[in-house]
Amino acid sequence: MAKKHFADRHGMTREDYEHAIQTATRTTKTSAADLTHAERNMLLTHFKAMGFEVIPRGGAKRLDAPQHKKLRALWYALADVGAVERPETAASCDSAVEAWAKRQSHGKVGPIERLRFADSGQLHKLIEELKAWGKRVGAQVE
Template identity: 60%
Template sequence: MKHIAAIHVLKGLLKLQDDDYRALLNNLVGKTSSKAMTTAELSKVRTHMDGLAKRMGVQTPAPKGAVAAKERPQVRKLKAMWWALADVGAVERPADAAACTQAVEAWAKRQSTGSKVGRIDALRFADSLQLNKLIEEMKACGDRVGAPTL
């Protein structure tokens, strides 16, 4: 997202009145209009306003290209593998997709207690490397119970 657009979104999220917003800009960079600022000044204002939003607990705009955990290919793969394990009776069959998600989350959290994967409180916090290690762990589990190739 471009700096000016992000600054105006943050202004709305922070519920700043126009006078307060312009005073903030003046205090930070000595200008009262975002259009008159350089890229460095815009970046400084955006960083400051992001910090304010985080301290106030306001949700900031997601970076462009951010993908939710439920959409990540590795998470979808883990869920598909869980269903395959359920088909051979290695794990309890989930009642629905939400139950499958909950089961995979719980399994991932248990797996993360070891040093192989690293601590994971929820799949949405896992990075790609951790998710790939979880996939390998689930493949090994599938091999042990005779599940079809995962």
């Protein structure tokens, strides 16, 4: 089903798409689902050479609301005292905070699947939880 959608979106027939897979990977495979990681990279390179552009998925957006920034700052404060591993990027920090928040969602905070969907009250509770954690481990959290 996915190959039909990809082919339709890019003006290719299903047969053209399957041929592109076989040409790029030098295999008899006709589905991207059957490709190894290396073969998928070969296919991606082939499509780029044909002029296709890779469009990043929207899910990787940074969380820039003030409360999200506060959560990130508190996480870095915890990292400074060794309570958590220091993330290399803001995006990896957001991922770490989100994973922690999911684990907290069984208590006072309420269910959280993604931080970007958390309401103001939930974000406030998460901030307070991180502040309390920071005070316990001697981090500068204010």
